[in-house]
Amino acid sequence: AQKITQTQPGMFVQEKEAVTLDCTYDTSDPSYGLFWYKQPSSGEMIFLIYQGSYDQQNATEGRYSLNFQKARKSANLVISASQLGDSAMYFCAMREDPSGGSYIPTFGRGTSLIVHP
Amino acid sequence: ETGVTQTPRHLVMGMTNKKSLKCEQHLGHNAMYWYKQSAKKPLELMFVYNFKEQTENNSVPSRFSPECPNSSHLFLHLHTLQPEDSALYLCASSQVESSRPYEQYFGPGTRLTVT
Numbered sequence: 509a510q511k512i513t514q515t516q517p518g519m520f521v522q523e524k525e526a527v528t529l530d531c532t533y534d535t536s537d538p539s540y541g542l543f544w545y546k547q548p549s550s551g552e553m554i555f556l557i558y559q560g561s562y563d564q565q566n567a568t569e570g571r572y573s574l575n576f577q578k579a580r581k582s583a584n585l586v587i588s589a590s591q592l593g594d595s596a597m598y599f600c601a602m603r604e605d606p607s608g609g610s611y612i613p614t615f616g617r618g619t620s621l622i623v624h625p
Numbered sequence: 626e627t628g629v630t631q632t633p634r635h636l637v638m639g640m641t642n643k644k645s646l647k648c649e650q651h652l653g654h655n656a657m658y659w660y661k662q663s664a665k666k667p668l669e670l671m672f673v674y675n676f677k678e679q680t681e682n683n684s685v686p687s688r689f690s691p692e693c694p695n696s697s698h699l700f701l702h703l704h705t706l707q708p709e710d711s712a713l714y715l716c717a718s719s720q721v722e723s724s725r726p727y728e729q730y731f732g733p734g735t736r737l738t739v740t
Contacts, residue, residue, distance in 0.1 A: 512667070541727050551713060552629075553668075553731035599668065603727060612658075612681060613729075615668040 648716030
């Protein structure tokens with residue numbers, strides 16, 4: 509069974525508008541972390557935002573916020589005021605128990621976001 | 626050089642060749658990772674090195690052989706690969722004991738094509 513599900517293979521948004529990228533996860537571990545990464549066409553994965561399972565508030569990093577709904581096991585990424593440079597693949601990931609101190613995430617299949625001018 | 630670098634950026638090799646991928650991190654991190662990214666599949670963790678010791682081997686075939694001579698360098702030695710091994714290979718690093726141990730920094734990847 510997939511641990512991370514991203515149901516939107518592709519999304520389109522108008523420049524300057526907000527967009528939500530969906531992510532649901534599956535774990536029985538009470539302690540876990542959720543991440544979002546951005547992968548532009550150049551290939552490198554860029555860390556965007558992190559949410560711990562015990563964090564009381566939703567994480568925010570500039571224009572990125574994570575809408576964490578624990579009971580629904582969802583961790584949607586909200587990008588406010590989209591920019592053309594936001595066009596990329598976006599991956600949701602989860603880590604469960606750190607193994608030997610290493611944080612090993614499980615990734616979803618990704619959502620392709622295209623921002624239109 | 627800053628961040629995480631990978632060489633070569635592109636590699637084409639035959640099934641009988643032997644080649645190596647190189648990763649170098651300039652961030653002072655103590656953990657390094659190899660990932661495989663195939664088309665239409667989620668990113669797959671291959672190997673983890675924590676303080677130069679291999680702590681994870683995610684059921685990777687023996688035709689992939691990692692090497693971590695020090696905390697800044699990571700290699701992936703390739704031999705007798707199969708066409709299905711064609712993929713983008715990403716290296717990442719992180720700092721285990723830090724305020725953000727979960728944050729991994731990725732290199733640009735090596736695009737490998739096996740013919």
